Amino acid sequence: MKKILIPTDFSPCAQNAADYAVALFAYEPVQFVLLNSYLVPHSTADTLITIDDILKRNSEEKLAEEVQRLHALNENRRAQFSFCSRPGDLTLVIRKMVKSQSMSLVVMGTGGNNGIRDLLMGTNTASVIRSAPCPVLAIPENARFVTPEHIVFAVDKINPLMNGNLGILKHVSATFRSHITLVHVNTGSSVLKDGDRIMAEQGQKAFDNRISLDAETVEDKNIIAGLQKYLAAHEDVQWVVMMPEKHAFPENLYHRSTTTRWVSQAPLPLLALRESY
Numbered sequence: 001m002k003k004i005l006i007p008t009d010f011s012p013c014a015q016n017a018a019d020y021a022v023a024l025f026a027y028e029p030v031q032f033v034l035l036n037s038y039l040v041p042h043s044t045a046d047t048l049i050t051i052d053d054i055l056k057r058n059s060e061e062k063l064a065e066e067v068q069r070l071h072a073l074n075e076n077r078r079a080q081f082s083f084c085s086r087p088g089d090l091t092l093v094i095r096k097m098v099k100s101q102s103m104s105l106v107v108m109g110t111g112g113n114n115g116i117r118d119l120l121m122g123t124n125t126a127s128v129i130r131s132a133p134c135p136v137l138a139i140p141e142n143a144r145f146v147t148p149e150h151i152v153f154a155v156d157k158i159n160p161l162m163n164g165n166l167g168i169l170k171h172v173s174a175t176f177r178s179h180i181t182l183v184h185v186n187t188g189s190s191v192l193k194d195g196d197r198i199m200a201e202q203g204q205k206a207f208d209n210r211i212s213l214d215a216e217t218v219e220d221k222n223i224i225a226g227l228q229k230y231l232a233a234h235e236d237v238q239w240v241v242m243m244p245e246k247h248a249f250p251e252n253l254y255h256r257s258t259t260t261r262w263v264s265q266a267p268l269p270l271l272a273l274r275e276s277y
Contacts, residue, residue, distance in 0.1 A: 001029045001080075002104040002171075007094060007128075008036055010062050013141040017109035018066065020269070021137075022074050023145035024107075027175065029078040032070070033101070036063050037086050037093040052087065059085040091127045098134045105168050106136045129272040135168045138270045146238050148172060148269075151180045153241040154227055155199070165274060166206060169241060173211050180207070181234075182215040185226035231268070243273045 006021055008014040021032065036059045063083035070081060086093045094106060110125040129136045151173065173180060182203045200215035207213055220226030231237055 001031055003031045003033060003101060005094065005097060005101075005103040005106045006032060006034050007090060007106065007108045007124075008034055008063075008066060010036070010066065011109070013109035015066070015069075015109075016141060016143070017107055017139040018070055019073060020139045020143065020145045021107040022070055022076070022079070024137075024172070025079070026074075026076045028076075030076070031080045031082070033097075033103070034063050034066055034070075034081070034083040035086065035093065035097065036083075037088055037090045039087070039089070056085055056087070090124050091131055094128055095131055095133065098132055103134050105134060106132055108136070108138060110138045110140055133274065135165075135274065136272045138272070140267055140269065143267070143269055147176050148178050148238040149176065150234070150236045151178050151239040151241060152227075152230065152234075152237050153180055153182050153203075155182050155184055155203075155243070169271065169273065170208060170211070174208065177212075178239075179212040179214075181237075182213065183227065183230050184215070184217045185223045185230075186217050186219050187221050187223060187226070188219075237268065239269050239271055241271045241273065 002025065004021055004025065006018050008018060018032075018034070025032075038055045038059050060083070063085060067081045067083055074081075084097070086097075097103065098106065106128060108125055108128065125136070125138045129138065151169070153169075169180075172178065180203070182199050184199060196215045196217055199217075200213060203213050203215060216230070218226040218230045220229060227240070231240070
């Protein structure tokens with residue numbers, strides 16, 4: 001049974017991500033764990049205990065309400081729900097929970113440019129993507145669940161996929177019979193004869209032969225601009241997949257500012273994989 005961790009701050013953005021996760025795993029046994037983390041302000045020992053108790057109680061009450069809301073939406077009788085309230089930095093709390101409870105996937109929301117809350121959520125999501133020892137699915141605030149029939153996997157065609165843990169992507173692709181397009185943005189630094197064919201052949205080796213797959217190269221001096229150009233020309237794409245490691249895409253794509261900018265601007269769900277975990 002897959003265990004899906006859903007961090008929430010109870011905002012509409014976070015609720016949308018939770019709804020998306022429930023819809024994505026609507027056809028199988030699955031355990032959803034809702035997480036809320038809170039920071040305890042510095043104070044004297046006696047006051048600190050009181051504040052901690054209050055924050056934890058408020059967190060657990062809101063988590064219970066959110067679980068109840070998801071229960072009302074859920075039609076999957078094989079789904080289980082639980083919640084967890086933890087003090088501390090969100091990124092560190094997620095990392096510890098993923099390791100200690102063997103989470104299969106983290107699903108969390110990322111807002112647009114609608115204020116401080118959305119900016120913070122986008123920054124947190126980018127931080128989790130860089131540090132979580134499992135895949136992370138980032139859901140934009142306005143993204144509603146649509147069957148992922150066409151998935152774009154942004155890769156480096158010289159070193160694609162072979163070292164990656166593709167389990168969750170294979171599972172989703174098999175469940176929904178998704179077509180995967182491996183997209184390489186050539187910034188002029190690499191030239192490979194028959195690159196698309198070679199990339200597709202290597203990609204097919206990494207995936208199950210039953211998964212439909214092709215490859216395409218986009219020419220652009222800027223990686224993000226090139227990927228956005230491809231997405232603009234292919235409106236049937238439902239997901240973007242990246243692997244934030246140097247063997248799967250140019251490392252500078254995942255510098256802090258670039259990751260945060262992509263996460264906050266992307267109109268599509270982004271699945272970030274890890275090379276190993």
